[in-house]
Amino acid sequence: MPLIGAAGWEDEAAQMPAVKKAAVSLPELMYQGSEHFASIDRVNLDNLLARIGDARLVLMGEASHGTAEFYEMRARIARELIEKKGFNVIAVEADWPDASRINHYIRNIAIDPLLERQPFTRFPSWMWANHSVLDFTHWLKNFNDNSAAPGNPVGFYGLDLYSLGASIETVLSYLESVDPATAEVARIRYGCLTPWMDDPSLYGQMVLTRQYKTCEQSILIMLQDLLKKRLEYSQADGERFFDAEQNAKLVANAERYYRTMYYAENSSWNQRDQHMFDTLEAILEFKGADAKAIVWEHNSHIGDARATQMSARGELNIGQLIRQKYGNAAYLIGFGTDHGTVAAASEWGGAMEVKRVQPSHIDSYERLCHEVETDNFLLPLRQPLQQSVRQRLLAERLERAIGVIYRPESELQSHYFYASLPQQFDEYIWFDETRAVTPLSREPLKGMPETFPFGV
Numbered sequence: 001m002p003l004i005g006a007a008g009w010e011d012e013a014a015q016m017p018a019v020k021k022a023a024v025s026l027p028e029l030m031y032q033g034s035e036h037f038a039s040i041d042r043v044n045l046d047n048l049l050a051r052i053g054d055a056r057l058v059l060m061g062e063a064s065h066g067t068a069e070f071y072e073m074r075a076r077i078a079r080e081l082i083e084k085k086g087f088n089v090i091a092v093e094a095d096w097p098d099a100s101r102i103n104h105y106i107r108n109i110a111i112d113p114l115l116e117r118q119p120f121t122r123f124p125s126w127m128w129a130n131h132s133v134l135d136f137t138h139w140l141k142n143f144n145d146n147s148a149a150p151g152n153p154v155g156f157y158g159l160d161l162y163s164l165g166a167s168i169e170t171v172l173s174y175l176e177s178v179d180p181a182t183a184e185v186a187r188i189r190y191g192c193l194t195p196w197m198d199d200p201s202l203y204g205q206m207v208l209t210r211q212y213k214t215c216e217q218s219i220l221i222m223l224q225d226l227l228k229k230r231l232e233y234s235q236a237d238g239e240r241f242f243d244a245e246q247n248a249k250l251v252a253n254a255e256r257y258y259r260t261m262y263y264a265e266n267s268s269w270n271q272r273d274q275h276m277f278d279t280l281e282a283i284l285e286f287k288g289a290d291a292k293a294i295v296w297e298h299n300s301h302i303g304d305a306r307a308t309q310m311s312a313r314g315e316l317n318i319g320q321l322i323r324q325k326y327g328n329a330a331y332l333i334g335f336g337t338d339h340g341t342v343a344a345a346s347e348w349g350g351a352m353e354v355k356r357v358q359p360s361h362i363d364s365y366e367r368l369c370h371e372v373e374t375d376n377f378l379l380p381l382r383q384p385l386q387q388s389v390r391q392r393l394l395a396e397r398l399e400r401a402i403g404v405i406y407r408p409e410s411e412l413q414s415h416y417f418y419a420s421l422p423q424q425f426d427e428y429i430w431f432d433e434t435r436a437v438t439p440l441s442r443e444p445l446k447g448m449p450e451t452f453p454f455g456v
Contacts (some may be wrong), residue, residue: 099158
């Protein structure tokens with residue numbers, strides 16, 4: 001099936017020289033055109049960093065939300081980017097208030113006592129409250145504590161918009177400390193959403209059935225009032241105001257997201273990714289002209305949507321938006337696997353299970369990678385080691401996407417879509433066999449305070 005709106009890959013494919021009969025199989029060419037490594041600890045990333053060059057944004061994906069190798073390899077690459085190229089922003093597919101808890105910890109910023117809640121409790125908690133992320137969090141704190149440039153610490157930020165209740169609490173807490181009168185007004189305005197804070201999706205249902213008046217106007221007025229006082233509030237503490245501002249924007253966008261998700265599915269997807277892009281832009285502006293960002297999200301968000309079946313449905317994503325604005329100043333890295341285990345649920349809101357990942361479909365990019373005679377490799381796509389590899393990979397194939405839900409019994413229908421890999425990503429990192437992330441226990445860790453960033 002043709003990819004509607006693909007980023008020029010059809011023209012590129014049309015220019016491919018005619019091939020009578022390939023003397024070398026595509027998996028063999030991929031072996032010759034990739035960099036192989038035995039383990040994440042021992043991989044040499046010098047060539048990857050050279051290909052990234054002077055890019056200001058590096059986007060790193062994952063083929064599932066529950067695979068340890070994806071987290072650990074992204075952390076390994078991020079450490080090198082921070083140490084060798086001065087990257088100072090980690091922006092992830094997580095809620096802003098929860099990510100702020102990590103940000104406060106790694107930067108030694110005191111937490112508001114009124115907001116001493118346990119982060120990452122919303123489904124799926126294992127996506128961020130896992131040992132792979134915990135280890136990276138330790139590293140980030142140690143780096144900031146020992147940095148030669150303490151005035152420019154690495155920050156950790158959430159780009160997602162699901163934290164309606166926590167974001168409202170954060171805005172109210174901030175206003176209570178700087179402007180109690182405005183806080184009281186905000187409490188009244190946000191009161192429209194109070195009945196739905198535990199399950200915001202119910203708000204969308206009620207608005208759809210006209211059983212409840214939309215809260216849009218009062219939420220937007222609250223955001224506008226906060227922005228009008230930007231100068232006054234930010235003079236006292238620019239960091240705290242920025243945090244409150246982003247939470248207020250999140251509330252406004254989340255209200256619209258839940259209001260539209262029931263009658264315009266692609267619209268709600270686009271709203272979410274537009275919010276994530278806008279939030280990233282706000283972070284870069286706040287951090288200044290020298291800010292350089294690493295983005296961690298699912299492949300379906302960070303790969304260019306124009307090179308996938310998503311585009312035919314009218315969907316865009318943060319990867320597309322970033323490429324459209326930053327061009328080659330952004331470097332997009334996808335991740336994949338063939339088999340192993342994964343942490344996932346069987347339904348939304350269900351319990352985490354360690355599931356067996358089925359071997360990849362015969363017509364997929366994953367099957368091609370599995371047939372390469374090495375377990376782990378980096379495959380350059382923007383700057384291929386062999387141009388013929390890129391050319392022969394351009395033709396669209398199936399690609400697997402496992403989110404927080406995995407249904408192996410209907411895998412082809414539930415987890416595969418068509419894409420052109422070289423147009424979707426600038427680089428692809430492969431692990432033939434992978435294992436599930438290990439979630440954090442809710443029991444206190446020995447020697448750590450209960451508030452240690454994940455509340456364990």
